[in-house]
Amino acid sequence: xxxLLKTRTALKSILLIVIxxxxxxxxxxxxxxxxxxxxPVNGIKVYYEVYGEGRPLVLLHGAFMxxxxxxxxxxxxxxxxxxxxxxELQGHGHTQFSDRKLSHTTLASxxxxxxxxxxxxxxxxxxxxxxxxxxxxxxxxxxxRLRKLVIISATYKSNGWLPEINNAFKAMKPELFANTxxxxxxxxxxxxxxxxxxxxxxxxxxxxxxxxxxxxxxxKISAPVLIISGDNDGLDKIELIKTYKLLGGAVxxxxxxxxxxxxxxxxxxxxxxxxxQTTTILTYLNGxxx
Numbered sequence: 001x002x003x004l005l006k007t008r009t010a011l012k013s014i015l016l017i018v019i020x021x022x023x024x025x026x027x028x029x030x031x032x033x034x035x036x037x038x039x040p041v042n043g044i045k046v047y048y049e050v051y052g053e054g055r056p057l058v059l060l061h062g063a064f065m066x067x068x069x070x071x072x073x074x075x076x077x078x079x080x081x082x083x084x085x086x087x088e089l090q091g092h093g094h095t096q097f098s099d100r101k102l103s104h105t106t107l108a109s110x111x112x113x114x115x116x117x118x119x120x121x122x123x124x125x126x127x128x129x130x131x132x133x134x135x136x137x138x139x140x141x142x143x144x145r146l147r148k149l150v151i152i153s154a155t156y157k158s159n160g161w162l163p164e165i166n167n168a169f170k171a172m173k174p175e176l177f178a179n180t181x182x183x184x185x186x187x188x189x190x191x192x193x194x195x196x197x198x199x200x201x202x203x204x205x206x207x208x209x210x211x212x213x214x215x216x217x218x219x220k221i222s223a224p225v226l227i228i229s230g231d232n233d234g235l236d237k238i239e240l241i242k243t244y245k246l247l248g249g250a251v252x253x254x255x256x257x258x259x260x261x262x263x264x265x266x267x268x269x270x271x272x273x274x275x276x277q278t279t280t281i282l283t284y285l286n287g288x289x290x
Contacts, residue, residue, distance in 0.1 A: 031076050038094075041113025042106060047094035048114050049086045052079030055147075056123035057289065058111060059086040060131030062275075063203060064182040066093035066189060070128055073278045078285065085123070087114055089134065091202060093185070097195035102206045104213065108137035112145055124289050126150035128275060133213075139225075140217045148289055149225045152281070153233045153271050157212040160243070165234040169207040174200040219246040224260040226288040228281065230269030237265075262288060 033049035049067055057078060061070035067086040078084050088095040089107055100106070111134065115123060124147045127135030132154020139149050158166055174197050177183055187193050225247050229235050240263075244250050247261040264284050266274055275281070 030072075031079070039114040039117035041110050041117065043100060044090060044096060044098045044110070046090070046110050046114055047088045048118070050118070051075055051084040051086070052082055054082045055289075056115075056120045057082045057084050058115070058123045058125045059084060060089065060111065060125065060127035060134050061086075061092065062129035062131055063207070064092070064177070064186075064200075066185045069181065069185050070131075070275065074282060074285075077278075077282050082289075085114070085118065085120070087111060089131070091195070091199040094189045094191065096191050097199050097202075102202060104134055104137035104211065105141065107134045108141055111138050112142050115145060121145070122147050124148040124150070126152065126285065127154060128152040129154050129271065133211075136213055136218070139221045139223060140213060143222060146223045149221065149223050150228070150285060150288065151225065152228045153230060153235065153274050155235060155239070156214075156218055156243070157239075158210040159212075160236055160239045162234050162236050166210075169204075172204045172207065174204070215242075215246055218243060221247065224262075224288070226262045226264065226284065228264045228266065228274070228284055230271060230274035231265050231267050233269060233271040233274055 031051065033051050035050040036048065038045035038047055059067070059071050059075075061067060067075075067088055071086055075084055075086065087110075090100065090102065090110065091097045111125070115121075122145050125135050125138055127133070127150070129152070132151045133156060135149060135151060136154070136156040139146050155161060177200055183196065186196055186199075190196070227240070227244060227247075229237075229240060231237075241250055244261070244263045247259070249259045249261050249263055251259060253259070266277060266280055269277060
């Protein structure tokens with residue numbers, strides 16, 4: 001009982017941080033997409049927004065978030081030199097709720113479907129948290145469509161999180177999301193606001209199921225990968241180093257070639273606060289993707 005109360009308190013603390021996060025987004029520079037709409041893929045219509053011109057960069061948001069909430073401050077800068085394609089995954093934001101079973105495989109296929117719809121042969125892909133797991137799956141199943149991969153505070157397997165994070169996933173309840181920025185963002189753009197609770201139930205059930213996309217699959221990713229993590233973002237750093245090793249990193253570059261993949265640990269940052277470090281994230285992205 002004491003552990004349950006501790007987990008619920010932690011979840012409420014996370015939601016308070018998200019409120020701060022959402023408030024910081026509202027003060028950012030606002031620009032309008034040059035193109036937006038719905039791509040019919042895999043039985044649903046997936047919402048997308050396009051900004052700027054140049055080499056394509058696909059952005060995949062975190063769980064329960066929208067394009068603006070996750071990427072609102074980064075898009076104006078990234079789109080100065082890139083064609084930015086931001087996608088809202090199944091049930092999120094403008095994209096309709098669907099009873100279609102959630103899976104990383106299907107969501108990654110949705111991303112490829114949006115690229116097909118927009119006639120984009122290949123792109124760099126960046127994903128945060130839930131979107132990062134989808135980005136890993138995209139790299140596994142659509143390697144020819146990927147140029148470079150950016151993973152922000154995400155893992156490809158359940159035990160990539162610390163045990164308390166997995167316990168928090170199991171303790172999530174829809175009522176914890178009442179009167180939060182996620183609910184306000186959903187109400188502002190969702191095609192059917194009555195699906196909020198069903199959407200939460202679907203996502204919470206999904207988060208509670210252990211997953212593992214496979215060490216062997218990660219080791220076969222040929223595209224350069226940039227992993228960005230907060231030093232206290234809930235990721236198990238021992239597992240994170242193992243991931244980096246699978247990608248060819250964690251070597252002594254003084255004795256050989258520098259790995260094509262990179263690992264950035266941002267000090268004094270948690271899972272949510274990491275995405276509030278706009279300048280830091282932008283510097284890493286620009287340096288890696290150029």
